[in-house]
Amino acid sequence: MKPLWPWQVLLFLVLFGLWYGLTETGILPPFFFGRPLIALQKVWEWFESGEMTRFSTSWVTIGHLWVTLIETVLAFVIGTVLGLAVGLWLALSPTASALLDPYVKAANSMPRVILAPIFAVWFGLGIWSKVALGVTLVFFIVFFNVYQGVKEVSPVVLANARMLGASARDLLRTVYLPSATSWVFSSLHTSVGMAFVGAVVGEYLGSARGVGYLILQSEAVFDINGVFAGIVILTAFALALDWLVTVAERRLLVWRPAPGETEPL
Amino acid sequence: MTAVAALALENISVTFAARGADAAAYTAVRDTTLVIERGEFVSVVGPTGCGKSTLLNVAAGLLAPSAGRVAVFGESLAGLNRKAGYLFQADALMPWRSARDNVAIGLLYHGASRADAYAKADDWLARVGLSGHGHRYPHQLSGGMKKRVALAQTLVMDPQILLMDEPFSALDVQTRQLMENELLELWSADRKSVVFITHDLEEAIALSDRVVVLSAGPATRPIGEYAIDLPRPRDVAEIRLTPRFVELHREIWDRMRDEVMKGYVQSQKVA
Numbered sequence: 001m002k003p004l005w006p007w008q009v010l011l012f013l014v015l016f017g018l019w020y021g022l023t024e025t026g027i028l029p030p031f032f033f034g035r036p037l038i039a040l041q042k043v044w045e046w047f048e049s050g051e052m053t054r055f056s057t058s059w060v061t062i063g064h065l066w067v068t069l070i071e072t073v074l075a076f077v078i079g080t081v082l083g084l085a086v087g088l089w090l091a092l093s094p095t096a097s098a099l100l101d102p103y104v105k106a107a108n109s110m111p112r113v114i115l116a117p118i119f120a121v122w123f124g125l126g127i128w129s130k131v132a133l134g135v136t137l138v139f140f141i142v143f144f145n146v147y148q149g150v151k152e153v154s155p156v157v158l159a160n161a162r163m164l165g166a167s168a169r170d171l172l173r174t175v176y177l178p179s180a181t182s183w184v185f186s187s188l189h190t191s192v193g194m195a196f197v198g199a200v201v202g203e204y205l206g207s208a209r210g211v212g213y214l215i216l217q218s219e220a221v222f223d224i225n226g227v228f229a230g231i232v233i234l235t236a237f238a239l240a241l242d243w244l245v246t247v248a249e250r251r252l253l254v255w256r257p258a259p260g261e262t263e264p265l
Numbered sequence: 266m267t268a269v270a271a272l273a274l275e276n277i278s279v280t281f282a283a284r285g286a287d288a289a290a291y292t293a294v295r296d297t298t299l300v301i302e303r304g305e306f307v308s309v310v311g312p313t314g315c316g317k318s319t320l321l322n323v324a325a326g327l328l329a330p331s332a333g334r335v336a337v338f339g340e341s342l343a344g345l346n347r348k349a350g351y352l353f354q355a356d357a358l359m360p361w362r363s364a365r366d367n368v369a370i371g372l373l374y375h376g377a378s379r380a381d382a383y384a385k386a387d388d389w390l391a392r393v394g395l396s397g398h399g400h401r402y403p404h405q406l407s408g409g410m411k412k413r414v415a416l417a418q419t420l421v422m423d424p425q426i427l428l429m430d431e432p433f434s435a436l437d438v439q440t441r442q443l444m445e446n447e448l449l450e451l452w453s454a455d456r457k458s459v460v461f462i463t464h465d466l467e468e469a470i471a472l473s474d475r476v477v478v479l480s481a482g483p484a485t486r487p488i489g490e491y492a493i494d495l496p497r498p499r500d501v502a503e504i505r506l507t508p509r510f511v512e513l514h515r516e517i518w519d520r521m522r523d524e525v526m527k528g529y530v531q532s533q534k535v536a
Contacts, residue, residue, distance in 0.1 A: 159327055160357035162345060164371035164422060174370060178361040255361045255402040 034224040042229035046214070052233070059126065059209060065237065067210040071127050071199035072241070075134025076192055082135065083142025084184065088176060090143075091150035104143075112136045116205045125207055134198025141191045142184055149183030150176050185253055188245045196238055211237075269339040271458035272301040272324060272349075272426050277333035279319050293319045295484035296333075299477060301426070304456035308469035310521065311479030312528030317462045318354070320485075321430050324460060325351050337426070350424030352415055354431040358403045364390065364414045365399035371422045389417040393447065409440040413447075420451065427452075427459045434463070445472060445501040453498060466521065470513055471501040478521050481528035489520045 020036045022028040046052045046064075056062040090097040090104075116133050123129040153175055161175050184191075203212025211230055218226025279294040293316035301307050311317050322328035323335060326346040335342040337349070358367050365386050372382035390399050393413040403411055412432060419427065433441045449472060452459060463469050469476045470493055478489040493513060495504055504510050 154355075154357075156353050156355045156357045157359055160351065160353055160418075161359070161370070161374075162327070163325060163349070163351040164418070165347070165374040166370075167374070170374050174362075175359065178359070182361065255363075255404070 030224075031222075032224060034228040036228075039225040039228040039232065042225050043232055046229065046233070051214075052211075062209065064209060064211050064214055065233070067127065068196075068199050068203065068212065068237070071130040071134060071202070071210065072192075072195045074127070074131045075198050076138055076195035078131065079135040079138025079195065080142050080184065080191065083139045084146050084180065086139075087143045087146025088150060088172070088180060091147045091180075092172075092176065108140045108144075113201060113205075116202055119202070120206050127209075130199045130202030130207065130210070133202040134195045137194040137198045138191045141187050141194060145183040145187045146180040149180035152183075153179045182253065182256065185249055188249060189242060192241055192245050193238065196241060200234060268303060270300045270336070271303045271305070271338060272299075272460065273336040274299040274320070274324060275334045275336065277320070277323055277330045277335070279316070279323060279328065280331045292484045293482060294323075294330075295486055297486050299487065301458050301460055303458055306452060306459045306461065306472060306474045307477060308461045308463055308473040308475070309477045309479060310463055310466055310469045310517075311485065312481045312521075312525045313464055314532060315479050315482040315524075315528060316485040317464075317479060318430050320479075321351075321428050321460060321462050324426075325349055325428055327351075346426070346428075348424060349426040349428050350419035350422055352419050352427070352429040352432045354434060356403070356411060356415075358411060358414055358418070360403050363400050363402055364395065364406065367403070367414055368399075368417045368421055371418060375422075385421055386417070389421045390414070392451070393417045409436055409444065412436065412444060416444075416448070416451075425457060427457045429459065429461045431463055433468070434465070441468075442502050448472070449497075449499060449501070466514060466517060467505060468501075470495075470510060470517070471499060471504050476517060478517060478524070481524045481531055483531075488524065489517070491517050 016036060019033070023030045023033050023035050050063065052063045052065045054061060054063040055066070059067070090100065112133065115136060116129070119129040119132040123132055158171070158175060161171055166174065199210070200212040203210035204216050207213045207216075211234055215227050215230035218224075218230065275298055277294055277297045277299075278292065280290050280292045283290045297320065299307075299309070299320070309317055309320065319328065323330050324346065326335070326342055326344055326349075335346075337346055358364075359370070362370065365383065368389055369379075369382040369386035372385060373379070377385075387396070387399065390396055393416055395410060395413050395417070398406065398410065403414070406414065412435075415432070433444050436444060445468065461469070461472060466476075473493050476491045476493060477487050478491070479485045480488045491513065495507070495509055495513075
């Protein structure tokens with residue numbers, strides 16, 4: 001197949017040109033739709049001034065992008081660990097699973113964003129309220145995948161491990177956990193994305209730092225170009241995260257069969 | 266006085282509880298007695314769906330019988346049969362572990378050091394003709410290779426009893442005969458007690474010291490036992506051509522044919 005990326009770049013340029021043309025000519029009012037060049041200028045300014053990527057040990061001066069990144073990573077790690085632990089526990093304990101089933105369903109179907117005000121009250125306007133929101137989003141994805149992963153363990157593999165002398169702990173370590181992790185990895189894209197959503201939405205709803213905060217500030221002064229600039233940065237950042245996940249996935253799931261995979265001699 | 270048998274199933278019955286309103290309890294095995302002497306290779310043949318695997322699961326301790334007793338070297342079995350290795354019909358390798366890791370896992374479960382476990386694993390991989398393939402994951406191996414890994418995984422534990430549930434049924438004929446010969450060679454080295462489940466009478470005769478024929482299900486029970494007096498060592502491909510093999514085959518098949526027909530009719534009824 002011919003490489004598609006030139007077309008993808010072209011499509012991007014066309015869309016960007018369309019935006020530029022429509023707002024410059026006034027067909028779309030620039031007050032509501034912003035002006036792409038000014039938005040890009042804003043992006044440049046933010047990075048140039050160090051607002052985005054400044055290293056600092058103080059939460060007041062550290063770059064906004066770092067704040068969002070730290071929140072995302074913390075939410076992802078904590079949410080994944082909790083999801084793994086609770087998922088394994090519920091999958092292996094039918095009583096607990098039956099008892100908690102309605103609560104799990106209720107908690108999952110509830111729109112988690114409404115918890116943001118409560119987290120703000122509990123954890124303040126610092127990073128932890130955003131991390132908490134991200135954790136509630138990541139947790140359920142990981143939890144359901146782990147639960148499924150444990151339930152789908154082949155009974156033959158399980159019986160085989162038992163016949164080979166596996167204790168309950170061995171089974172957890174060498175059968176349930178690897179099976180569950182493979183499911184967690186397959187949902188990695190979604191859960192990293194959710195951690196990111198939690199961080200940004202949390203920031204947007206009340207914060208003092210972070211990319212979401214920048215968007216909120218711009219919106220407050222009707223600086224629509226600032227809002228678009230924030231969106232551009234978030235999008236690029238999300239793409240970078242997704243790429244990292246893909247790389248990690250490729251390394252960690254070597255045992256998984258890929259369709260039509262052959263080995264070069 | 267004879268020595269204590271390696272494995273004795275005494276008056277085993279297995280009834281599965283009914284699920285759902287209109288289902289009746291299903292008796293898979295009824296009042297079955299089966300004794301495997303030390304170092305004896307016994308094949309159990311029977312029509313499809315007759316409860317052969319159920320019987321083997323009882324012997325392995327994976328399934329508790331509804332009635333009867335399992336004795337392993339004279340001792341009543343409670344829980345898993347720790348003296349037995351089990352070779353499953355389906356793929357039982359852990360897909361997330363390489364061949365080496367799969368073979369070593371049983372020893373690691375039993376607290377062997379990593380160096381020791383992997384040394385033995387490599388040795389067994391070599392014995393089943395897979396040295397150099399240890400780093401591969403199960404999905405990178407062919408069906409025959411997977412079976413070899415599974416065989417190594419079981420035999421590395423040096424079980425005194427080997428339970429095999431149609432282990433080669435998924436293989437093509439050539440690979441299968443190779444595997445059967447390899448199995449016989451490995452077995453003749455230390456003469457474990459083997460229970461070999463199969464639906465293939467030729468395979469049963471070629472491999473065994475004794476063939477037990479089961480009736481059609483439900484409520485399976487043994488209906489015939491035949492000592493196989495063919496000389497060892499055997500080549501499974503060649504022995505099929507000897508007159509004595511043909512004679513034995515005809516004799517056992519005469520007994521089996523009715524049951525196979527019954528099993529067929531039974532399966533038609535259910536469907």
